[in-house]
Amino acid sequence: MSSNLDLFYAVIPAGGVGSRLWPLSRASQPKFLHDVAGTGETLLRSTWLRLTPLCSADRIMVVTGCKHADEVRSQLPELDESNIVLETEGRDSTAAIGLAAAILERRHPGAIIGSFAADHLVHSDVRFRRAVREAVAAAEDDYIVTLGIQPVEASTAFGYIRAGEPLVIEDAPSARAVEAFVEKPKLATARRYLASGEYLWNAGMFIARARRLLEVLAENAPELAAGIEEIADAWDTDARDEVTARVWPGLEKIAIDYTVAEPAAKQGALAVIPGFFGWDDVGDFAAVSRVHLGADSDAEINVIGDVDRVVSTGSTGLVIGQTERIIAVAGIPNVIVVDTPDALLVTTREHAQDVKQIVAALGKSEHPEVL
Amino acid sequence: MSSNLDLFYAVIPAGGVGSRLWPLSRASQPKFLHDVAGTGETLLRSTWLRLTPLCSADRIMVVTGCKHADEVRSQLPELDESNIVLETEGRDSTAAIGLAAAILERRHPGAIIGSFAADHLVHSDVRFRRAVREAVAAAEDDYIVTLGIQPVEASTAFGYIRAGEPLVIEDAPSARAVEAFVEKPKLATARRYLASGEYLWNAGMFIARARRLLEVLAENAPELAAGIEEIADAWDTDARDEVTARVWPGLEKIAIDYTVAEPAAKQGALAVIPGFFGWDDVGDFAAVSRVHLGADSDAEINVIGDVDRVVSTGSTGLVIGQTERIIAVAGIPNVIVVDTPDALLVTTREHAQDVKQIVAALGKSEHPEVL
Numbered sequence: 001m002s003s004n005l006d007l008f009y010a011v012i013p014a015g016g017v018g019s020r021l022w023p024l025s026r027a028s029q030p031k032f033l034h035d036v037a038g039t040g041e042t043l044l045r046s047t048w049l050r051l052t053p054l055c056s057a058d059r060i061m062v063v064t065g066c067k068h069a070d071e072v073r074s075q076l077p078e079l080d081e082s083n084i085v086l087e088t089e090g091r092d093s094t095a096a097i098g099l100a101a102a103i104l105e106r107r108h109p110g111a112i113i114g115s116f117a118a119d120h121l122v123h124s125d126v127r128f129r130r131a132v133r134e135a136v137a138a139a140e141d142d143y144i145v146t147l148g149i150q151p152v153e154a155s156t157a158f159g160y161i162r163a164g165e166p167l168v169i170e171d172a173p174s175a176r177a178v179e180a181f182v183e184k185p186k187l188a189t190a191r192r193y194l195a196s197g198e199y200l201w202n203a204g205m206f207i208a209r210a211r212r213l214l215e216v217l218a219e220n221a222p223e224l225a226a227g228i229e230e231i232a233d234a235w236d237t238d239a240r241d242e243v244t245a246r247v248w249p250g251l252e253k254i255a256i257d258y259t260v261a262e263p264a265a266k267q268g269a270l271a272v273i274p275g276f277f278g279w280d281d282v283g284d285f286a287a288v289s290r291v292h293l294g295a296d297s298d299a300e301i302n303v304i305g306d307v308d309r310v311v312s313t314g315s316t317g318l319v320i321g322q323t324e325r326i327i328a329v330a331g332i333p334n335v336i337v338v339d340t341p342d343a344l345l346v347t348t349r350e351h352a353q354d355v356k357q358i359v360a361a362l363g364k365s366e367h368p369e370v371l
Numbered sequence: 372m373s374s375n376l377d378l379f380y381a382v383i384p385a386g387g388v389g390s391r392l393w394p395l396s397r398a399s400q401p402k403f404l405h406d407v408a409g410t411g412e413t414l415l416r417s418t419w420l421r422l423t424p425l426c427s428a429d430r431i432m433v434v435t436g437c438k439h440a441d442e443v444r445s446q447l448p449e450l451d452e453s454n455i456v457l458e459t460e461g462r463d464s465t466a467a468i469g470l471a472a473a474i475l476e477r478r479h480p481g482a483i484i485g486s487f488a489a490d491h492l493v494h495s496d497v498r499f500r501r502a503v504r505e506a507v508a509a510a511e512d513d514y515i516v517t518l519g520i521q522p523v524e525a526s527t528a529f530g531y532i533r534a535g536e537p538l539v540i541e542d543a544p545s546a547r548a549v550e551a552f553v554e555k556p557k558l559a560t561a562r563r564y565l566a567s568g569e570y571l572w573n574a575g576m577f578i579a580r581a582r583r584l585l586e587v588l589a590e591n592a593p594e595l596a597a598g599i600e601e602i603a604d605a606w607d608t609d610a611r612d613e614v615t616a617r618v619w620p621g622l623e624k625i626a627i628d629y630t631v632a633e634p635a636a637k638q639g640a641l642a643v644i645p646g647f648f649g650w651d652d653v654g655d656f657a658a659v660s661r662v663h664l665g666a667d668s669d670a671e672i673n674v675i676g677d678v679d680r681v682v683s684t685g686s687t688g689l690v691i692g693q694t695e696r697i698i699a700v701a702g703i704p705n706v707i708v709v710d711t712p713d714a715l716l717v718t719t720r721e722h723a724q725d726v727k728q729i730v731a732a733l734g735k736s737e738h739p740e741v742l
Contacts, residue, residue, distance in 0.1 A: 023699070308737040313728045326714040326741045328394070328729045331722025332703065337715075343697040344710060346717050351702025357684045358699045366679040370697045 004136050004171060007112045009210075010051045011100040014044055014064035014072060014118035015090050019359045019371075020284040020352065023343035024320060027371055032118035033071050036282050038292045038304050043282070044118045045075050050125045051116065052078075054132055061085060061104065062118070063096040088245070092253040094224060094260070097206070098217055102232030105210035112139045114207040115256075121291055123278025131275045135207035137171035143271040144216060144264040145207040146178065148200025149279045154190035157283060159183055159202040159257070163272055178270040181262050200272060203279055206256065213260060220263045224252045285336045285345075286352035289318040301329060305339075317349060343370045375507050375542060378483045380581075381422045382471040385415055385435040385443060385489035386461050390730045390742075391655040391723065394714035395691060398742055403489035404442050407653050409663045409675045414653070415489045416446050421496045422487065423449075425503055432456060432475065433489070434467040459616070463624040465595060465631070468577070469588055473603030476581035483510045485578040486627075492662055494649025502646045506578035508542035514642040515587060515635040516578040517549070519571025520650045525561035528654060530554055530573040530628070534643055549641040552633050571643060574650055577627065584631060587640065592630040595623045656707045656716075657723035660689040672700060676710075688720065714741045 018031025025031040032044040039046060051060055057078040063085040064072050073079065085100055097115045104111045114132060122128045135145040148161045164177035181202060185193060193199035206213070218225035227247045234243035264270040280291050292302060301312040305321030311328045312319075317335035319327055329335055334349040347354060362371055389402025396402040403415040410417060422431055428449040434456040435443050444450065456471055468486045475482045485503060493499045506516040519532045535548035552573060556564065564570035577584070589596040598618045605614035635641040651662050663673060672683040676692030682699045683690075688706035690698055700706055705720040718725060733742055 023697070311729055311732045311736060313725050313732065314722065324713070326394070326733070326738055328714065328716045328718075328726075328733070330716070330718035330725035330729055332717065332719060335717065337717055339715060342695070343699065344708075344715065345699045345701070346703065346706065346708055347699075347701035348703060351685065354684050354701035355699075358682055358701055361682045361684065362697070362699070365682060367697055 101210040127277035134172040147205040284352040472581040498648035505543040518576040519643040655723040
């Protein structure tokens with residue numbers, strides 16, 4: 001079954017601040033550069049290690065912001081300099097993944113690419129790789145393929161994928177057609193989705209022939225596709241900087257879900273491989289708490305940091321300590337305390353999403369420098 | 372009416388850590404050395420300023436721990452060195468006030484002393500002084516006098532004084548006999564006390580002729596009284612250090628309520644002047660919150676510190692910021708956050724008393740140095 005990996009290249013879009021993880025995650029030090037799950041590795045490094053058994057280090061491309069280049073190089077010393085695509089500014093996932101696809105198609109005609117965000121958590125790397133292998137097989141059959149996550153709760157935080165008929169594809173026995181993409185639902189709808197067994201979480205993982213992906217893109221966002229191709233033409237030449245500086249800032253900011261995945265679904269060109277590998281986007285501190293605590297989540301205060309410096313009474317939740325300070329919590333269930341040298345966050349699991357408002361307020365405050 | 376102040380001397384016992392105010396209050400920097408009410412002055416300095424219109428600076432004696440001597444001198448530069456009584460270790464209020472009384476009686480025979488804790492808050496200094504003047508008049512009539520605080524709520528945090536018949540004393544028109552001292556009551560009892568109008572809070576403020584106070588003490592705690600007199604005899608001689616070192620550590624640790632006030636009440640020798648001056652012992656962060664916020668207490672987050680560094684959403688309560696950090700609070704009503712350079716406390720007004728357990732836990736932890 002491993003023969004179909006001969007053409008496989010991985011792309012890691014490493015963007016997005018993860019603002020609901022402030023003050024752990026900052027504009028200068030975003031979520032993917034942190035070990036937010038307490039695994040001992042940053043999310044970026046975990047993503048890298050999850051992929052290297054599928055493709056050698058020289059086949060992994062990272063797309064990230066210029067200001068994160070040094071940190072990415074330091075966390076991924078095996079990453080080839082030619083495989084770092086630096087963005088002067090973020091232009092959303094179509095531009096990022098599209099450019100990587102266009103560069104890789106030029107360098108390795110016929111390449112099958114898989115795009116995997118740098119800031120998600122996967123529990124079973126083995127099951128993840130098994131799903132990717134199936135996805136690559138389906139991509140060889142010219143499908144655009146996504147990995148759909150088997151829901152474990154009626155989450156309203158993710159978009160959903162409605163799975164259709166099983167597809168008959170060699171080496172991809174679990175592949176199914178995708179009937180539709182659905183935006184983040186209300187709770188009642190999410191419950192219905194979960195009960196039906198026909199819905200999967202959209203984790204934004206796409207596998208396809210680079211050429212196929214670019215074709216679908218060109219059909220649905222021709223201007224954006226043309227800009228990407230123009231930059232890709234210049235990428236491995238002396239004209240890279242000039243063309244990129246001229247074209248990149250004008251590219252439409254739009255998620256690849258809208259430019260490629262949804263149109264492909266409508267054409268019957270999108271397949272999904274259901275994933276049972278345990279996945280979390282670790283989007284807020286409730287998620288950090290969940291992935292860090294596992295089943296024991298209601299037991300007591302859990303600590304990421306020096307447990308000897310945390311004292312609590314009548315409290316449950318999570319304390320993230322990044323300073324030398326003593327942290328004491330009394331009488332707050334489900335508390336979240338994030339203690340960093342220049343900023344402190346105090347909230348509860350139930351209000352983990354409210355950090356977005358905090359970040360918005362800080363942006364307008366006297367101290368936007370802490371964002 | 373001011374003539375009866377000719378014999379008046381004030382004693383300020385400045386002891387007690389105020390452990391429910393950790394991490395603001397520390398063993399090395401106790402409550403009375405802080406501006407916990409946000410008035411712009413420390414509680415010790417406020418107490419001093421409240422008294423100096425009643426008696427000149429050279430008539431105020433401060434009893435405090437050796438380790439606080441420098442800070443007390445720095446906060447009270449007008450304090451005469453001969454009026455600082457330093458304790459090598461705390462022996463509770465009978466020893467502290469008794470020794471001050473015995474020293475003052477020797478220096479100024481016939482002295483009337485008033486003892487006022489260094490760590491309480493009074494809202495109306497003018498009304499306070501009017502009450503003290505009445506108390507001094509009653510003390511001239513040989514009563515042991517206490518100021519009883521008119522309750523404003525059914526508090527279970529204070530002991531109560533049951534007021535009896537009005538006394539007929541010149542220049543003390545509001546003086547009443549004290550029928551009994553009552554320990555901190557349960558809530559239902561406290562409500563009954565409040566409704567009856569016959570009960571006052573015991574704020575531990577005593578005014579009496581020094582000689583009278585020492586007589587009552589000698590009747591009820593003869594050994595303790597003898598030890599105090601022995602130290603006082605040596606105090607203004609070369610033998611002070613030797614005698615104090617020998618006798619002080621053996622003195623019984625007991626509150627003056629039990630050795631003087633309660634026995635005097637039983638003898639009909641205790642008078643009370645009801646006080647309407649607004650008083651708070653600022654014993655925990657709920658109290659800090661209360662005295663700092665006043666009527667606006669449910670409105671929003673209140674800040675002691677740099678308000679520009681605090682951001683909140685869906686929260687009410689109090690943030691005390693003593694660092695340069697940004698403090699963000701999301702979704703916690705009645706929150707208390709105390710942010711100091713080496714320790715952080717997060718709790719709620721409802722759990723302000725639980726800080727005691729935090730302090731106890733820290734005492735047994737790896738980091739007792741933060742207490």
